[in-house]
Amino acid sequence: MAPLPINWCNPYAGKGRLRLKGNLHTHTDASQCGRIPITRVLKTYEKMGYGFLSITDHDMVTPAWQQRTKLIIFPGNEIDFNGKHHTCVVQRPGGNIHYTKFSDQKEIVARNYEAGALVTLNHPDWEIEEHYTASHLLHLNPYTGIEIYNSVVERLDGASLSTAKWDRLLDLDKRVLGFANQDFHRLSDAIDCCNVVMVREKIPDAIFNALQTGCFYCYYGVSITDIGRKKDTVFVKTKNAQLIRFVGNGGIIFKKMKGKSGSFNFKDLPEVKYIRVECLGFGEAISWSQPFFRV
Ligand SMILES: [Zn+2]
Numbered sequence: 112m113a114p115l116p117i118n119w120c121n122p123y124a125g126k127g128r129l130r131l132k133g134n135l136h137t138h139t140d141a142s143q144c145g146r147i148p149i150t151r152v153l154k155t156y157e158k159m160g161y162g163f164l165s166i167t168d169h170d171m172v173t174p175a176w177q178q179r180t181k182l183i184i185f186p187g188n189e190i191d192f193n194g195k196h197h198t199c200v201v202q203r204p205g206g207n208i209h210y211t212k213f214s215d216q217k218e219i220v221a222r223n224y225e226a227g228a229l230v231t232l233n234h235p236d237w238e239i240e241e242h243y244t245a246s247h248l249l250h251l252n253p254y255t256g257i258e259i260y261n262s263v264v265e266r267l268d269g270a271s272l273s274t275a276k277w278d279r280l281l282d283l284d285k286r287v288l289g290f291a292n293q294d295f296h297r298l299s300d301a302i303d304c305c306n307v308v309m310v311r312e313k314i315p316d317a318i319f320n321a322l323q324t325g326c327f328y329c330y331y332g333v334s335i336t337d338i339g340r341k342k343d344t345v346f347v348k349t350k351n352a353q354l355i356r357f358v359g360n361g362g363i364i365f366k367k368m369k370g371k372s373g374s375f376n377f378k379d380l381p382e383v384k385y386i387r388v389e390c391l392g393f394g395e396a397i398s399w400s401q402p403f404f405r406v
């Protein structure tokens with residue numbers, strides 16, 4: 112199944128009313144670095160009220176769907192290439208993940224992407240020596256997106272936040288989605304940082320389609336109640352933002368608005384190529400939208 116096309120002018124055009132949270136980067140004790148057995152991992156996310164989850168142990172597909180759980184589980188695998196360039200591949204239930212040890216990243220990324228998987232490049236700014244350079248992210252092709260926030264890196268060296276690299280890509284018209292994941296290894300990693308899909312039904316295909324087409328936002332404390340585009344105007348409404356930032360063209364903040372909601376009109380600034388929305392709340396609370404391209 113080929114990947115669904117993305118409406119880059121408005122990734123939220125097909126949104127539904129249901130909001131479901133999910134973490135797409137989760138380790139169990141099947142990974143050498145993970146500590147928690149899968150039953151406990153699933154219970155943890157059920158308790159947090161999540162709707163979906165992908166278990167992405169290193170270089171393997173952990174058969175989570177054999178467990179009893181209320182969560183919708185997408186098979187996943189965090190593939191590395193000689194310890195470098197971690198890549199999460201997440202599939203629809205029953206979908207195939209192509210992986211052979213010691214294979215080439217380009218080949219694995221392309222093969223899985225073309226087979227309709229979500230392919231994300233992980234924690235670009237983890238470690239003092241960055242995990243991915245902007246040039247690597249730019250030249251690898253095709254893939255779904257990058258982790259713009261990976262919360263486990265809060266306790267590691269490097270940076271959790273990779274929106275600066277994302278903006279460099281978007282500015283060069285490299286159109287990729289942003290994901291926020293926990294990279295869960297221990298119970299204390301289960302902090303509420305995730306992807307929120309906007310769907311009509313809680314069924315695997317609806318959730319997966321929303322993830323593949325960008326009909327979701329990255330959540331870390333601010334709830335977006337509505338987001339979209341009417342003609343040239345991008346708008347956002349939230350429950351608890353205190354400031355809305357409209358960012359584009361390689362990281363330029365084109366507009367800031369105090370309050371819970373805001374809008375941006377492409378007609379006001381003809382030089383703006385794309386706009387993405389950052390919703391800032393109390394303390395470190397923030398959420399990030401997907402980008403809206405002018406055309
Ligand atoms: Zn990793």
Ligand SMILES: [Zn+2]
Nearest residue numbers: 136138189294
């Ligand atoms: Zn990981």
